[in-house]
Amino acid sequence: MSMDRQHIHPAFPWRGSSANAMSTQPNDTRSVDMCPKLHHAVCRGRTEEVLERLVPLHGAAAADKATGIIQHGRCDILEVTAAGNTVLHLAAEKGRDELIQELYIRFREKVKSLLSRQNSALDTPLHCAARAGSDKAVVVLVRLARECGESILGCKNEAGDTALHLAARHGHAKAVEALVSAATAVAAKLNNAGVSPLYLAVMSGSVEALKAITTCREASSVGPGLQNALHAAVFQRKAPKMVELLLKWRKALADEVDCNGSSPLHLASSDGDCKLVAAILRDAPSRTVYKKDLCGLSALHVAAQMGHHRVAELLLESCPDAAELRDNNGRTFLHAAANEKRSSVVSLAIKKFKDSKLRGLLDAQDRKGDTPLHLAVAAGAPGVVEALLRKGKVRVDVFNNDGKTPLDLAAESTSYFTMVSLVVMLGAFKAQTQPQRQDRLKPWDISNIMKGIEKTFNSLAVVAVLIAIAALAAGFNGDNGKANLERKPAFRIFPFLDTLAMATSMVAAILLVYGKSFVASLHCMWVSLNSLMLAFNEALVSVMPANYRFGLMVLTLKLEHRRTKFNNHMINALINVKIRIRTWIRK
Structure with a gap:
């Protein structure tokens, strides 16, 4: 028997999860699984094939009340999928606005009941169209519902979302515009999570959807955790534009705080975006800068903690006395x-x-x-x-x-x-x-410091020995004990500098090992490093082309200047520490 000719299915009560869903079903509470070919025809938008399968035949469908069996030769418009979707749900989700219009013309009474029909997730066909962003299907469904006197714009699904929530969440601007223009009051409804369509539109990053909803003065901007849409706008890609639109729509948003006491300016300061902070300061009330969170932190505190000095400067220029604010x-x-x-x-x-x-x-x-x-x-x-x-x-x-x-x-x-x-x-x-009294002075524990100094001594001694080895190896690098570049004029000073580097590094190593003079050893290492660097510089100059020599000399002088400043700073610091340690030890 052909599948499109005969279907035999046990009738079953509607499997909706709420009383509201039950109330929207047909009076006999019977449903028939949707024919696969009808399903494919609807999804592909084949209007003629759908209408051909849905042509009513007298006596084609008969039900045996004793067995609860439904038999029919052709498809019925009341057939549903496993998730409870009707033909209208499928057509709306795929954006088949022409098919929806044709079905309404051919099966007016039945389509009228299907407009508010909910599937297992309590979605109406309008929910499906809004989620998919099928703006033409949204327009057709809204118009048909208005003609039939059905109120479907405020209908909520299992998550408490209206069709506007779904369109805003996915950033479908045209669908949002169509829904808002049909009923502005829907923009004030919240879902089960306490989130408004405006907040979802901001989170989607759609500026056009935001513009459409802000045309309603009574729209809600509430988000999770007592946040508002301006809190959400701070972290979006088009944040400055969204912030400008929201503050133009309602300036009081800048003064509202979330469950942690944070205002949108707190969030913008933590992000460090100067343009965003400037946009809020330009349109927000002046008292916004003085808002404190539950820890007593102002936006200036937040910017300071994050190291955003440019944001802090903007806040101080806007309200100089904000510097006097103190936290808890x-x-x-x-x-x-x-x-x-x-x-x-x-x-x-x-x-x-x-x-x-x-x-x-x-x-x-x-x-x-x-x-x-x-x-x-x-x-x-x-x-x-x-x-x-x-x-x-x-x-x-x-x-x-x-x-x-x-x-x-x-x-x-x-x-x-x-x-x-x-x-x-x-x-x-x-x-x-x-x-403190000298007899009650607590001796300063310098054990850790002495350990650090001892490690420093050992490390410097190793460095000094390595310098000496490098200098010795450089001095005897050649064939048969002779330097390869001895005839070069620039190489004549190399033996002197190399010998000086080796001698001073050995002196530094001896002083460090025996702990005779830490400062003198540092000076010797300084002379050794400079001599070794100049010696290698002479060696490089002797083998490099003339046009590179000047640049090498300039670079060497710059590096030498910076290293000399660093060495002098370290030597002075260590001398002062030594004097300070001796003073404390005597005490």
Whole structure:
């Protein structure tokens, strides 16, 4: 028996998951599985074939009430798929607007009942069209529902989504425009997650969908976690344009906070996008800058913590007194920057406050009595400490609530080299430790420091020996004990420099091994490295073409200048540390 001629299926009650779905089914609550050929014809948009299979034949379908068996010779428009989709669902999902229109003309009464028919996920044909972005099918379904007096625009599926939610989530701008123009009140509905169509449109990144929904003044902008659409717009690809549209539509969005107390400006400051922050500052109320989250952090605090100095500068230019805002720990944005080692923000604060009435913020103390200098020292940030001392001229004698100065905190550093840098830097600005009676002075534990110094001695001794070996090998590199380039004029100075490098490196190694003079050994290594570099430079010049020699000499001089500055800085630092250690040991 041909499949398209005869179908025998047991009748079954509708398998919908809600009472609402049950109420929208036919009165006999019977359904027939959809014919595969009808399914294919609808999906492919073959209108003539669909209509031919759906031609009503008198007596073609008969039901045996005792057995519950339905038999028919041709397809019925009420047939459904395994998921409960009708012919109208399939046509809407595939965007077959002409087929939907023709079905309505031929089977008006039955199609009228199918407009609000829900499948197993409680989707109506309008949901399917909106999800697929079939804007023409959306227009046809909305028009037919209006003619039939059916209210399907506000119908929700299993997730609580209306057709507008689905169109907005997928960024189908034309479908969104068609739905909004049909009923503006739908834009105010929320789904089961408490999310509005406007929020979903922003998340989709569709500016056109956003424009369509913002034509409704009563539209909702609510998102998850008490966020609004402006929160979502901050992190989109077309963020500045979306932010501009949303603030033009409703400026109060900039002043709303989420469940953590964060405003859209907080999120924009954390992202570090200057254009985005400028767009919010331009249209938002001035009080937005002063908003604090649950931790008491303002947008300026957030920018400082993330190291976005350009954003911080924009916020300070907009509201200079925002610098006085303090978080729940009594910290300003400068405290936050110092604690997170953000030297660029610290430099900005010094530049802004050095000669202004806010100069006192550089030495401001939080609830624990810590100044920005205390926090920078505790965080182990020599760069921030140097900026505060040299440019900010901050005080070094401030005690926190534990009675400790920045120098006391520097001595507690767990990193040897960081401790050395901080102690030398603070010592250069005459920083002092907490005053104590000499008989109650707690001896400073220098065991870790001495271990670090011992490792430094050993490492430098190895370096000195390697330099000596390199110099010795270079001096005897040739055939039969003779240098290959001895006749070159540029090579005449090579033996002298090579010998000097080897001799000074050996002296440095001896001084380091026997611990006679650390500073003298450093000077010897400095002479050795310079001599060795100049010796190799002479060797290279002797074998290179004349046009390359000048560039090589310039490069060598630049490298020598930079290395000399570094060596002098390290030598001075180590000398100061040695003096400081001796002083503490004597105490």
